[in-house]
Amino acid sequence: MKKYCALALGIAGVALLSVPAQAADFEVKMLNKGSDGQVMMFEPAFLRVQPGDTVRFIPTDKGHDAETIPGMLPDGAQPFKGKLSEELKVTFQTPGLYGYRCLPHFGMGMVGLIAVGNTAPNLYAVRQVKIPPAPAKRMAVLLDQSQRAEGSSSTKSAALH
Numbered sequence: 001m002k003k004y005c006a007l008a009l010g011i012a013g014v015a016l017l018s019v020p021a022q023a024a025d026f027e028v029k030m031l032n033k034g035s036d037g038q039v040m041m042f043e044p045a046f047l048r049v050q051p052g053d054t055v056r057f058i059p060t061d062k063g064h065d066a067e068t069i070p071g072m073l074p075d076g077a078q079p080f081k082g083k084l085s086e087e088l089k090v091t092f093q094t095p096g097l098y099g100y101r102c103l104p105h106f107g108m109g110m111v112g113l114i115a116v117g118n119t120a121p122n123l124y125a126v127r128q129v130k131i132p133p134a135p136a137k138r139m140a141v142l143l144d145q146s147q148r149a150e151g152s153s154s155t156k157s158a159a160l161h
Helices: 002-017 103-108 123-128 133-151
Strands: 025-033 037-044 046-049 054-058 087-090 096-103 110-115
Touching: 025 046, 037 103, 046 133, 096 103, 096 123, 096 133, 103 133, 110 133, 123 133
Parallel strands: 025 054, 046 110
Antiparallel strands: 025 037, 054 087, 096 110
16 A cells, blocks of 8 residues: 555645646836836836746837847846837846846936846846946846845846835
8 A cells, every 4th residue: 555655645735746837927017107206217227036937018108119238147147128119028038137128218227137047147247238328227236136036046137216
């Protein structure tokens, strides 16, 4: 009897291990003015997701896009580039940090950061990318926020306030 119970438990364990984890979907709004009063921003500006999760960039206010900032993505990851005033859907696979911007409002500081997974293997490289002062100031806050949140097993988003 013990042999059959052990066999049944083993089979059940293998079956559970073969079930893929449920991927999550997140939304980032592209806004002229955020809920905290800042102008030209993504909300949330910082997001932590897991590999396989999808983020939808929604042009809540028209005239915005979302695209990766050159040099601010993990090695081997594919850059993304949306069209002006159109929704963009991106599924993230490669762990690391993804800095992104709204190209028309980049100079005004419209940037965001997505951390995929619980570590940031490309943190040093992202910090070395030269960008204009306004987006650099916002990105520094987001990078600090990502480091405070690193190691968290949660996939919940954290908005920049």
